[in-house]
Amino acid sequence: MTNLPSLDEIRRAPKVLLHDHLDGGLRPSTIIDIARETGYSGLPSTDTDNLRQWFQEASDSGSLERYLETFDHTVAVMQTPEALRRVAFEAGEDLALDGVVYAEIRYAPEQHTEGGLTLDQVVEAVLEGFRDAEAKYGIRVGTLLTAMRHAARSQEIAELAIRYRDQGVVGFDIAGAEAGYPPTRHLDAFEYLQRENSHFTIHAGEAFGLPSIWQAIQWCGADRLGHGVRIIDDIEVPGGGEPIRLGRLAAYVRDKRIPLEMCPTSNLQTGAAKSISEHPIGLLRKLNFRVTVNTDNRLMSGTSVSQEFAKLVEAFGYGWDDLQWFTVNAMKSAFIPFDERLALINGVIKPGFAQLKWAVGRP
Numbered sequence: 003m004t005n006l007p008s009l010d011e012i013r014r015a016p017k018v019l020l021h022d023h024l025d026g027g028l029r030p031s032t033i034i035d036i037a038r039e040t041g042y043s044g045l046p047s048t049d050t051d052n053l054r055q056w057f058q059e060a061s062d063s064g065s066l067e068r069y070l071e072t073f074d075h076t077v078a079v080m081q082t083p084e085a086l087r088r089v090a091f092e093a094g095e096d097l098a099l100d101g102v103v104y105a106e107i108r109y110a111p112e113q114h115t116e117g118g119l120t121l122d123q124v125v126e127a128v129l130e131g132f133r134d135a136e137a138k139y140g141i142r143v144g145t146l147l148t149a150m151r152h153a154a155r156s157q158e159i160a161e162l163a164i165r166y167r168d169q170g171v172v173g174f175d176i177a178g179a180e181a182g183y184p185p186t187r188h189l190d191a192f193e194y195l196q197r198e199n200s201h202f203t204i205h206a207g208e209a210f211g212l213p214s215i216w217q218a219i220q221w222c223g224a225d226r227l228g229h230g231v232r233i234i235d236d237i238e239v240p241g242g243g244e245p246i247r248l249g250r251l252a253a254y255v256r257d258k259r260i261p262l263e264m265c266p267t268s269n270l271q272t273g274a275a276k277s278i279s280e281h282p283i284g285l286l287r288k289l290n291f292r293v294t295v296n297t298d299n300r301l302m303s304g305t306s307v308s309q310e311f312a313k314l315v316e317a318f319g320y321g322w323d324d325l326q327w328f329t330v331n332a333m334k335s336a337f338i339p340f341d342e343r344l345a346l347i348n349g350v351i352k353p354g355f356a357q358l359k360w361a362v363g364r365p
């Protein structure tokens with residue numbers, strides 16, 4: 003027996019998830035059910051295990067663009083209020099059963115109007131599903147509304163986020179293919195959100211490098227970075243006992259405690275990192291960047307928060323203190339009010355980890 007936290011033990015720890023796509027986390031069985039009910043005939047398989055495997059393999063191409071093609075099938079079955087509510091409830095349920103106590107789940111409302119729903123109807127159906135999961139499991143779920151970076155609806159989606167800010171929408175995001183679609187295309191939306199005292203994160207530094215991160219932070223004013231792995235390009239590790247040098251952007255990100263929503267398995271699939279043990283998260287954690295650990299797309303990556311943690315434990319030898327550090331980082335970086343974050347840190351996360359460390363008898 004090793005001294006490191008096991009997957010089963012990690013499942014019992016109170017965890018926080020900031021970067022998880024609703025349309026990237028469906029259960030294969032649910033996709034098949036809804037496809038049958040709604041007459042969607044485009045699925046690559048109608049067998050649960052085959053479909054699960056298909057999503058993972060099709061997402062393994064090493065290209066973000068190819069990875070994103072798999073969402074055609076999940077989005078296709080998320081076009082009715084019933085389907086959206088079911089998918090949202092099940093996401094909350096799956097996370098709660100994995101030990102997640104607070105989650106921010108994101109999706110792009112503009113992708114769910116093919117069946118005739120309005121943007122408001124989409125948001126309301128998803129919020130209902132999350133509320134059902136909260137009531138049943140005690141998990142807390144905040145919604146982030148995403149605008150697609152290749153489209154031109156970000157201002158509209160930002161306004162939608164503000165309209166539902168008191169009903170569970172806690173922030174905004176942009177996602178989609180990164181190369182060729184810089185975040186500054188959506189500057190109006192970001193400036194509007196800032197004027198509204200709102201919060202947003204931007205997918206940046208995943209499939210494109212430092213200029214994307216620089217724009218997201220210094221032009222758009224992002225509160226957090228989705229992925230941000232390429233910040234590593236601004237860090238020099240000379241070796242031979244020489245000190246590590248941070249460029250100005252990397253230093254800014256660390257000094258300002260800008261949270262990095264890191265998603266290790268997803269990064270391997272899209273080619274943003276070669277292996278877990280070579281993933282920049284190891285160095286960034288050592289350098290005390292505000293690193294958080296996330297799933298991105300549980301279906302495409304066949305993962306969970308606990309599994310992401312278990313992989314990091316295996317690659318870097320992390321112990322309970324490290325896992326607690328990632329978790330507190332994530333809770334500090336959430337988009338809900340400060341007093342609520344503090345209550346979860348002091349009332350749930352710290353006591354939960356203390357109890358677990360005591361139960362397993364090691365730090």
Ligand SMILES: O=c1[nH]cnc2c1ncn2[C@H]1C[C@H](O)[C@@H](CO)O1
Pocket residue numbers: 023024025026066070073077108109110113148177178179205208268298299
């Ligand atoms: O890792 C990602 N990078 C960029 N875009 C992504 C990623 N994962 C999911 N998306 C896209 C596809 C979804 O349809 C959309 C909204 O959740 O966000």
Ligand SMILES: [Zn+2]
Pocket residue numbers: 021023177205228298
């Ligand atoms: Zn993402």
